[in-house]
Amino acid sequence: MNLLKVQDLWVKYRTRRGVIEALSGVNLSMEEGEVLGVVGESGSGKSTLGFAIIRLLPKSTEVKGSVILNGIDLFSLPEEEIRRMRGKEVSMVFQDPYSSLNPVMKIGDHFAELMMEHGAASSRGEAIEAAGKLLERLGVPRERLNDYPHQLSGGQRQRVAIGLALILKPKLVVADEITTALDALVERQIIDLVKEVKRDYKTSMLFITHNMGLVAEVADRVAVLYAGKLAEVGDMREVVSNPLHPYTEALLRSVPRIGGSKAVKPIPGEPPDMRNPPPGCRFHPRCPLATEKCKLEEPPLVEKGGRLVACHLRG
Amino acid sequence: MRLPSGFAEWGLALGTALVAAFALLALIGESLMGQRAVSNIIVADGKTYVVPPLLPPGSKLEVSGREYVFIMGTDQLGRDVFARVVSGARFVLTVAFLSTAISAVLGTILGLLSGYIGGFLDRFLSLVMDSMYAFPGLILAIAVAALLGVGVLNISLAIAIVYIPSYFRMVRGVVLSLKSAPFVEAAVVAGASPWSIVTRHVLPNVIPQIITLLPVSFADAIITEAGLTFLGLGIEPPTPDWGFDLNKGRQFFLAGYWWIGAFPGLTIILSVLGFLLVGESLNELLNPRKVES
Numbered sequence: 001m002n003l004l005k006v007q008d009l010w011v012k013y014r015t016r017r018g019v020i021e022a023l024s025g026v027n028l029s030m031e032e033g034e035v036l037g038v039v040g041e042s043g044s045g046k047s048t049l050g051f052a053i054i055r056l057l058p059k060s061t062e063v064k065g066s067v068i069l070n071g072i073d074l075f076s077l078p079e080e081e082i083r084r085m086r087g088k089e090v091s092m093v094f095q096d097p098y099s100s101l102n103p104v105m106k107i108g109d110h111f112a113e114l115m116m117e118h119g120a121a122s123s124r125g126e127a128i129e130a131a132g133k134l135l136e137r138l139g140v141p142r143e144r145l146n147d148y149p150h151q152l153s154g155g156q157r158q159r160v161a162i163g164l165a166l167i168l169k170p171k172l173v174v175a176d177e178i179t180t181a182l183d184a185l186v187e188r189q190i191i192d193l194v195k196e197v198k199r200d201y202k203t204s205m206l207f208i209t210h211n212m213g214l215v216a217e218v219a220d221r222v223a224v225l226y227a228g229k230l231a232e233v234g235d236m237r238e239v240v241s242n243p244l245h246p247y248t249e250a251l252l253r254s255v256p257r258i259g260g261s262k263a264v265k266p267i268p269g270e271p272p273d274m275r276n277p278p279p280g281c282r283f284h285p286r287c288p289l290a291t292e293k294c295k296l297e298e299p300p301l302v303e304k305g306g307r308l309v310a311c312h313l314r315g
Numbered sequence: 316m317r318l319p320s321g322f323a324e325w326g327l328a329l330g331t332a333l334v335a336a337f338a339l340l341a342l343i344g345e346s347l348m349g350q351r352a353v354s355n356i357i358v359a360d361g362k363t364y365v366v367p368p369l370l371p372p373g374s375k376l377e378v379s380g381r382e383y384v385f386i387m388g389t390d391q392l393g394r395d396v397f398a399r400v401v402s403g404a405r406f407v408l409t410v411a412f413l414s415t416a417i418s419a420v421l422g423t424i425l426g427l428l429s430g431y432i433g434g435f436l437d438r439f440l441s442l443v444m445d446s447m448y449a450f451p452g453l454i455l456a457i458a459v460a461a462l463l464g465v466g467v468l469n470i471s472l473a474i475a476i477v478y479i480p481s482y483f484r485m486v487r488g489v490v491l492s493l494k495s496a497p498f499v500e501a502a503v504v505a506g507a508s509p510w511s512i513v514t515r516h517v518l519p520n521v522i523p524q525i526i527t528l529l530p531v532s533f534a535d536a537i538i539t540e541a542g543l544t545f546l547g548l549g550i551e552p553p554t555p556d557w558g559f560d561l562n563k564g565r566q567f568f569l570a571g572y573w574w575i576g577a578f579p580g581l582t583i584i585l586s587v588l589g590f591l592l593v594g595e596s597l598n599e600l601l602n603p604r605k606v607e608s
Contacts, residue, residue, distance in 0.1 A: 054504055087506035099497040104519040113515060114505050164505065 001071065003204050004030040004053070004172060009065035011048050011057065011228075018275040022048040024228045025065075027301070032171070033202045037219030037236065039212055039251060043271045045228040046208045050174045053206065054090050055082050070171055088118045091165040095177040097157035101149035107131075107160055108145035111167060120168055134163050137200075138193060155186035159193065166201060174206045179214065194218050213255040216240045224248050227272050227282040234307030244309040247283050281312065289313055326596035333589025340404035348395070352402035353553040355393030357383065366393040369567075372574050388574040390560070391567055394553075396574055400582050403555040406467070407586070411536040413471035414478065415529060421475070422482025423518075423525060429483070430490030431513055440483070448480040452535075453542050460548040470549030474539045478532050485528060489521045527601065530594030534587045541583050557583050 011023040022045045030036050040046045051057050053067055055074050067074045069089060074082065094100040101110060111131035112124045121127035132142040138159045140152075149157060158178060165173050175194070179187040195218055197203060207219055215222055215236065222239045224231045224247060232245040243249040253265040269286040272278050278285055284294040293312050301310040319328045345352070355366045359379045366376065372388040387396035429440040447455065460473035493499055494517070502516050541558030544550045550559055557579040564576020 056500075056504060083506050083508065085506070086504055092501070092504040094497055094501055096497055100501045102498045102502070102516050102520075105515070113507070113511065117505075117507055117511060161501075164501075 002029040002068075003032045003034075003070060004028070004206075005066075005068040006049075006053070007066045007068070009049070009052060009067065010063070011045070011052055012062040013058070014060050014062065019062075020274045021277065022228055022274065023052070024277075026225075026228075026230055028223055028230070028233070030172070030204055030206070033204055034221065035198055035205045035207055035219045037215030037222045038206060038208045038225060039210065039215050039222060040225035041210060041267075041271050043227075043274060044225040046210075046225050047176055048228075049225070050092065050176045050206060050208050053172075053174060054086055054092060056086075084118070087114060087170070088120075088168045089170055090172045090174065091168065091170040092174045092176065093158075093161050093165045093178045096181040097154055097161050098181065100161055101157060103149055105148070106145065107147055107149065107152070110160070110164060111145070114164060115167060118168055131163065131167060134167055135160070138163050138166075138197075139189075153186075154182055155189055158182060158186075158190055162190075162193065162197065166197065166203065169201075170203070172204045172206065174208070176208045177210070179209070179211075191217055211255065212240075212251045213257075224251065227277055228274065229282055230301055230308065230310060231283065232307065232309045232311075233301075234309075238305075238307060244304065244307060244314045245283075245311050246287050246289050246314075250286075281310075323596040323599035326592045327600065330589050330592025330594075330596060333585060334593055337404055337408060337586050337589060340401055341408040342405075344401040344404050348398040348402045351395045351398040352555045353394065355389070366395070368393040369572050369575075372396075387578045388572075390563065390575045391572070396560075396578050399555040399560055400557070400578050403557045403560065403579065403582070404586075406550070406554060406556050407537055407540055407558075409467055410471050410474065410540045411533050413467065414474035414536045414540075415533045417471060417475035418478035418532065419482050419525060419529060422479040423486050423521070425479070426483040426486025427490055427513055427518065427521075430487040431494060431509075431517065437487075441487070444480040444483045447476070448484070452477040453539060456539050456543055457546065457548060460543050463549075465549055465551045470540065470543060473543065473549065474536050477539060478536065481528065481532060482525065485524055486521055489524055490517055493517050493520055523601070527594065527598045530590045530597065534590035534594065537583065537587050537590065 006026055006028040009023050009026045010021070013020040013022055026049065028036070038046045038049060048057070052063065053074070057063060063075065108128050108131060112121070112127040115121035115127040115130065116124070121130065128145055132145055135144065136142055140156055140159045140163070144152060144156065144160070152160065179190050182190060191214060194207070198205065198218065207215065209215055219236045221234065222236050223233045224245060226247050231247045232239060232243070239248060240252065243252055250265070250267040254267060256264045267286060272282060272285070280296050281287070281290070281294040281299050284290040287294065291312070297312070299310045299312045301308050304314070319325045355368070357364045357366060357378050359381060362379070364378050366389055368389055368391050370385050370389040372386060374385045374388060376383045376385070385395055385397065387400065390396055390399070425440055429437045456473045456477050459476050460470055463469035463473055499512060499516050502512050507516070541561065544556045544558035545562045547559065547562070550556050552559070560579040561576050561583070564579065567575050
């Protein structure tokens with residue numbers, strides 16, 4: 001059985017300046033213990049996907065489709081049940097560790113509150129004990145539990161945030177751009193930590209990023225999102241070594257490599273205005289290979305050699 | 316111990332001294348002065364003496380071998396002005412304390428609800444609070460005080476109502492910006508209940524702002540209390556009270572008996588100054604931006 005199944009998910013934000021279609025019919029599935037990388041530029045809908053999975057979109061948002069976690073349809077659950085699942089079944093790590101911890105609460109209290117709220121610890125002492133053990137495995141000294149967030153470095157804070165996401169042993173962790181706010185050195189450490197967590201805890205993870213290079217390091221499979229639609233889904237190694245969709249190819253070329261022979265090539269143009277997405281293939285205005293057909297007809301997501309790709313030319 | 320340096324530290328020192336002095340008066344002033352604040356009769360050796368009215372400050376009176384000094388004189392009924400000023404502290408400060416506490420608690424609760432729940436409740440409460448805010452404070456207090464009648468609790472309520480909107484608006488504003496703060500979102504994602512989000516994540520981050528508002532609204536409450544009792548609202552004679560005495564003294568001022576009103580008036584100024592100094596200098600000292608520079 002699939003751990004996570006996203007079926008025909010549509011998300012529309014209603015804003016004052018019009019309706020923005022953030023996700024248009026996304027289908028995804030994840031196996032237990034798998035790390036699925038979700039890649040795309042700003043505005044591609046990758047964070048919306050993360051928030052939709054924990055059902056935390058604004059009330060005015062229009063959502064269609066279903067998200068099934070461990071056999072439970074999340075969209076049909078009452079709010080109270082969803083609240084109990086958050087943290088325990090699905091947890092999330094955020095982009096900015098500088099603001100995702102409460103400045104007036106000690107690190108230990110973050111853990112104690114979370115664990116006692118979900119009945120995972122009966123006392124503060126019990127929670128602190130468990131948190132200390134986990135933090136040490138994540139490379140944060142136990143004494144840090146008595147500190148306030150501002151006393152920690154950015155990297156330590158992100159380790160704490162990862163600890164908070166893992167402590168209740170959730171089935172799925174959504175990691176939303178968790179290294180974007182960190183400098184390159186700390187980013188490396190956190191990526192290494194994610195790899196360790198993947199190996200030791202066998203946690204399934206939805207790893208959201210705009211950096212194809214990071215995905216190549218941590219993910220088992222990759223889903224490439226462009227303008228709210230899946231462009232390509234497949235095994236990470238295959239996608240990286242032989243990208244099918246021109247957008248995936250372009251993303252891979254835009255990752256800088258030290259000592260690499262090929263120059264970094266940015267993708268020309270900008271992501272489309274989602275109030276009014278282009279007809280046909282959404283990538284056609286920026287695609288070097290676009291034909292007449294691409295401008296008129298929307299390519300379906302079809303299987304090709306164990307992978308899914310939405311392109312008229314490569315499908 | 317080092318001497319205070321800079322305006323803020325001196326202000327805090329002076330303010331604290333004034334506040335402490337008035338707090339002490341409020342606690343023991345009345346028992347120290349006994350009946351002298353409310354009666355013009357001195358009882359000595361089983362005999363009673365009537366103190367003459369309108370004695371100027373510094374007057375001395377010999378009663379059966381004991382000397383009584385009236386350093387602030389006596390009023391139109393022969394009561395000791397100094398005794399009334401000292402005893403008056405309790406009523407004023409009790410009212411100011413109660414009204415500040417009531418308005419801070421109610422304003423904070425309403426602000427939290429309004430900001431966190433939002434929607435219709437927020438619009439309704441904001442409209443009510445803004446209308447109250449737009450209304451002149453003293454006039455609103457007069458209306459409520461006239462409605463409720465005399466007594467410590469009633470006059471405190473009348474003043475509290477005037478200051479609820481200040482707390483409401485401040486708390487609501489902070490809550491609105493905290494609501495979208497990543498750490499609050501993180502708590503929601505971690506499955507925290509609405510109650511724990513409000514009490515553990517939002518409220519503790521609002522409290523520093525509330526604290527800086529407290530002394531200032533306390534000082535304001537003293538002025539409003541004096542204003543109400545000046546007009547004879549909320550207090551029953553012969554309870555000693557600065558505002559009430561100021562008004563009585565005003566009637567005798569032009570006749571040359573300046574001391575009846577001048578001393579209560581001066582006391583109002585000093586007490587308000589004390590609390591304002593504490594509030595302003597705390598604000599200055601606790602503001603991290605000013606500490607760094």
